[in-house]
Amino acid sequence: MGDATSNGLSDDKRPLKIIIVGGGIGGLTAAIGLRKQGHDVHVFEQSRLATEMGAAMHLAPNANGILRRLGLFAENFGANLMRRLTEYSAGGEKLRSMDSTEPNKRWQHPWHLVHRVELHNQLKTLATTAQDGNPPIEFKTATRVISVDPTNASVVLQDGTIFSGDVVIGADGVHSVTRKAVPGGHLEAFSSGKSAFRFLVPKQAALDDPITADLVKHDCELCIWYGIDRRVVMYPTSNNTLLNFVAIHPESESADETDGDTWGKTSNSQRMLHIFSSFDPALLKLLDKADPKSVNVWNLLDMDRMPKWNEGRLALLGDAAHPFLPHQGQGAGVAIEDAASLSVVLPSGTPVSEIPGRLELYNKIRYERAHQIQDFSRVIGQDKTEDRKSLDMMAFTNYNFGHDEWDNSTQKLREWSWSRIPNTYWRMPIAFGPMPGPRQTHFGLPRNGTKSTFITASIKFKTSRTVLQNLFPPSRSGWRFTAPDTVAYASFSQTTLNKMEWLGGSGYNHIGLYVHGVEYVKKDGSVAKGAYLPILFESLTDPIVSGREELGMPKLYASIDVYRREKSYRIRTGWQGAFWGNFLLEDLVETDPSTELGGITGDSDDGILAYKYIPKAGRVNKGIAAEEHVTFDPFSEADPKPRPQKIFKTTKASFEIDPLNWEQLPTLHHVISRLAEVPVYEIVGAKVVEGEGVPDVSGARPIE
The missing domain is CATH 2.40.400.10 (Acetoacetate decarboxylase-like)
Structure with missing residues (x-):
């Protein structure tokens, strides 16, 4: 790659050179958003992207709206609209079924169920293709970053190359290297006590079997089977042709099938059937349709809160900042929100000297919301079924879905910019910011009246x-x-x-x-x-x-009409055609x-x-x-x-004032x-x- 040098700390409002460590969904979304702002973006991904896990994910309205704003529409590559939620007991008793078509109308953007690999491929294509006059993003795979310098916005690659820029974004996942460069970032993810089998099954295989056909007869339906300490989640993807499964269970029961907590390790499907043997036989028959080689086990990781996600010219997003349990289907969505916020707070023309302050703003914007959804996920993942029944699930959904981070961050950036203006004049309507007027520009700068x-x-x-x-x-x-x-x-x-x-x-x-x-x-x-x-x-x-x-x-x-002649000056004042004042200066002589x-x-x-x-x-x-x-x-x-x-x-x-009357001058x-x-x-x-x-x-x- 060669050695690259820093662009320096000038404030010439040139495009920023942005280094993104990690080419997952969050990192690529950030890359596309920042490229859209006109910046020079470089993505370093340590893997070769050759062993991505074949699974699906939720693309809820809060995340979907951001991707659509960036030009990516999930329905164009096989995403299913979420139409129905059905919950069962472990034994197969239907607990409730809700049509989500009507609630979907409440949100500005659709709730999609999407194949993760397809989404990632679409993001890669979008990132590496020139768009809106901006060049393709440099996307380097098999390029491992081993350390970060937040002060100088530089990274050291495994081969010793130092690559410098203006901003570094850590999007390198749960085992983040960049996290360690943030104070308090030496936290390690720990096991939540649960693991999950993940795999895909062709829907047609389920429809062809009379025992399982009834479970999958509805398109676009998400189903959950609840046990006391385990559950199975199923939903379709890829134009309803594939069924995505997440089978969550106590970690200890599949621990010998895992290698630490990595993705993509082959697991014995018979072990999965044993772990869920007390569940509905029809569901077990459905689970048994999985290709044994495709059944992978994933240790569900959690992490304590970091004090903050930024330091100097480095900021973290997604799992690098806040690893998510999967129980709200918001892990990728919140990473996408993080990416949107970073794209907004670093617009075209951002001075390099303001980067630390703007990343501090990003942390302030995102910190509480991301952790709140993280807490929701922990609560939903609890085993106590009685407690789960008392939860206000709609309140969780409203909080998660009813948010547009691009617009929210845009407003927060405005407010941050306003707060930095010294001696600002504020007057109604204050919702639009400080008012331009005779004493300040719309940037809060003093007016120049010398030539007035x-x-x-x-x-x-x-x-x-x-x-x-x-x-x-x-x-x-x-x-x-x-x-x-x-x-x-x-x-x-x-x-x-x-x-x-x-x-x-x-x-x-x-x-x-x-x-x-x-x-x-x-x-x-x-x-x-x-x-x-x-x-x-x-x-x-x-x-x-x-x-x-x-x-x-x-x-x-008042209306104020002036009639200027060579030696005279007349003023007539009025209101709505009612004239109340006449002022006359005659025989003017220059002195x-x-x-x-x-x-x-x-x-x-x-x-x-x-x-x-x-x-x-x-x-x-x-x-x-x-x-x-x-x-x-x-x-x-x-x-x-x-x-x-x-x-x-x-x-x-001379002058004359005519008071008229209340009818003629009502105010x-x-x-x-x-x-x-x-x-x-x-x-x-x-x-x-x-x-x-x-x-x-x-x-x-x-x-x-």
Whole structure:
């Protein structure tokens, strides 16, 4: 094979070089899934795949859906749909029979009974064939891995070759070598106390015998015969032409027929008939139809839980991580789920530096579910028949079948990615993740507003302090004007924003009332000074929602139409065709921008003061706040800083507020009527400012 070197720890989002140790069902599924993600996959299998056991297996909906997603449909190579479950006593008394056709309709994917060798062959063909523009997977048989380096993602082969990559996946079964490279992985599988004979019988041979024909008359039927400490499981495969048998019994009764705990050792079929001699004669006649050379015995192994399945850039799947007893028919299925999860958490573009964290995520996603199904299998395998009758088998089935690991891992990866974003803004609906907005991209990165543009027109006027004071939050202490005068100053300020990155380069309009010279006295006696913003109207939903939820700004919707001419600037505001505001600046004269100082309107306000109020949900909570506080946005923290480029001033400006009525403004009349009450003693200034740089207002925060 030659020596291969590591690709290094760069984060250039190239395809990952993935080494999979083990070419069984789980390993090949992982290989296909990761190849589908665009990665360079290499599979090392120690056997020559020349002595695979001829037996069948369950392909339940939870596993079947994953294979179908990868392009493998078991019905195309002889799999049978599971249609009926029948249980017998050891003596042949029918205990119950259930039609599983109807329950099958509950699951998104079918429940198939499939020949294990056929499934494995199909996976090999799929893996070693170019697909979707991706090359064939390199699949090396008779290649034994003897050690793994999780830190460097390298493996040592038996011939001394070191093969390095970015990720190593241990799919090398119950006697895993890769397991030993994970802390706590020096566990050894131990006998569960049971062994199983496994073999196939042609169905036609059973149908041709009047004694056994009745036992196999239904296609797609799984049958179980229960003894006190032993049982026989039978189900069809290969288009109902073969019957698969699993005859589970105390290990001690066939121990002299086994060689340790390996697969594929020839067992004396007469010994099997002796072990089950107390069972129904018709069943014994059926067992006797097995070719003696095909009857193999398998020691059923179990293993204690490992603390975890990953270390550095190594992760385990299937029996390498959690050997399964066969009593739920989920051993291969859970390995397929593991493979799907790994394929999801290592998508195209995964940086090498993130691999350990993503494998840690894989362990977190899969650990409890796999072990829960493992525990179900142990419980179902118990000998106490009375205890078995009390088990909620449907609950087990629902847990096993009602799961899609590809979709589940996709969501867990999303949540993991979201959790890594610093200072993330969250707002409803949170099910879709952090919302992109003026302060963050959909990746949670800060927005760049340096090239965004603004045109702000403002009209400043003298008015009644008392009327403005009445717009402070009701029954809220701490608010006051800096000056004790009976007059105060306020501005209507309208801004047109454009070239906004977060809006795809477009923009919107807003207009608000800014009350100057306001102070808020905090509980510790310190004072925040600014322009108080009782209301801000905006012409687009997105900034309204983000500003209300993320910043606590008092925003409502209004249509805001701007008519700009060479020397005039007119603003008309309304709601659903009902126009309530007209603002006019005339005889505008351009002035030197360098002479302009101050905040939004040229005043000495330190920032914007507002009040956030979010109601508690529910009728019983009417009038109760879920959140309320004073919000302050200091101008000194504006980022980026606005850069005025042109300023136009005038002494000729006016505005008119028409309160209309409740019919005309059914959601706004209470607001507009209050604005209409604000008297205008004198227009003291008006201007239009054009410039670049729009702050994201991320400095806005609770004041205490």
